[in-house]
Amino acid sequence: MKNATLNQLSNADLHCHSKVSDGTLEPEALAARAKANGVSLWALTDHDEVGGQQRAMDAALALGLPYLTGVEVSVSFAGRVVHIVGLGFDHRNEALVAGLRATRGGREQRARDMAAGLAQVGIKGAYEGALKYVGNPELISRTHFARFLVEAGHCGDISEVFRRYLTEGKPGYVEHRWARLGDAMRWILEAGGQAVIAHPARYSFTPTEEYALITEFIGHGGRGVEVVTGSHSDADAAKYTETAIEFNLLASRGSDFHSPEESRTDLGQMKDLSGRLSPIWQLLETRIHWPPASTP
Template structure:
């Protein structure tokens, strides 16, 4: 089984990279992609664990993007992590997240929600990319909500008065950077309207024209009609169709290998990569 979208404590997951690989092996995953938000910091640990557990590892990153205020996520597989422009863009995104956390916590606290920035920092792993899930974890720890899903449904959604945006590149620019870094670009959960607003198909077409290779169609946040639309759009634009769990560990319902990618699709993604970063074969 091939699962091409997962997260660890290096960004907003609850498993370390080594724990993620072990969990994937136990779940029957044969090929796993590590795609932490705006960082490649977990690659080395995950690669070591992949060799121990007999799991092939696709090293990737999930680039946080924005198009006229609408959040867009781009999966970049097999990129060169030393590519200067891409690395600089990821660094800007990570730096912007720190100030965002403080502003969101201030807004929550001003309305009487029992939370401090120290509570949130206590949820961050070493060198982790900070994000809203860490605020959610602090709210859970303080007894404000039951789990991450409730936190996002109440306090942290895009339309919430406590939501604060952070720096994020335009998705077409992000595609160009991933391709320039020798990687393969796949748009993550493009039709997940329950998360907030989504971009129109013309934006996806522009991303494809910029060099995007694939579309993540099979995802927990896509209903049958959205999956059918995604399949049609992928055919129209000549995009590879992928599926994945978007696993974050505890606190979210997503489970490893609940959606998967067929081997032929992975082969097409690998063939599109031009960097020296290749799949780690166990």
């Protein structure tokens, strides 16, 4: 065991995004921000992409910050997009990399269709405008369109863009076919990692739908659920504390940080997990990359 104990990792932040997907900072800048904010264990979890993992790991370890590999996989379940966070896997695993590449496929056509829908309501040049914010063209997303629409003066902030233009039934919404839950779970687990249901309160599932998600997730080998996250209120955290206990799930914690200007929760600035919960990083002890200074 390294000098840093698992009990000293309570300010873990295991969910955030870089410019490699839909964040605005490079992996190295995120590592520095996490370190400055007192994060004790960090994971970069870009959407459907592990291209920033080595950079994030190298930067974190150089700063003396323990690191877990991470990714946030987009999954279709019960007619909604659900996100599964993978942690502690081999980011060079060929099956994982290929699966994520296939999941990303089709984003360009979806983006062009979104732009066409926006053009029909008088918003021209949205595709080209969104591209200005894209670090990886394979991962062009609604967030990139939202940033363009705010910059162009069509809306005051990103939340307004989503309400008016980018949610189901609105002019710029186009559905994409994401990975199946079982496929995403297999990629993560066979690469040596563990899977976590990300921000479950965001999906607005009925109790029956949520029960189906959790039980199918567990059936595929899932072990964790995000309890404390930038997407959850205190009431949500209390609810999913009980959910984790009920289903014997380990708890995860992450800011879901994307940008200094846009995110309501900064890296490492979340409340602690309840002492009644077992954190996911206890299961991932052997998968943590420790800085050289932590070696006995």
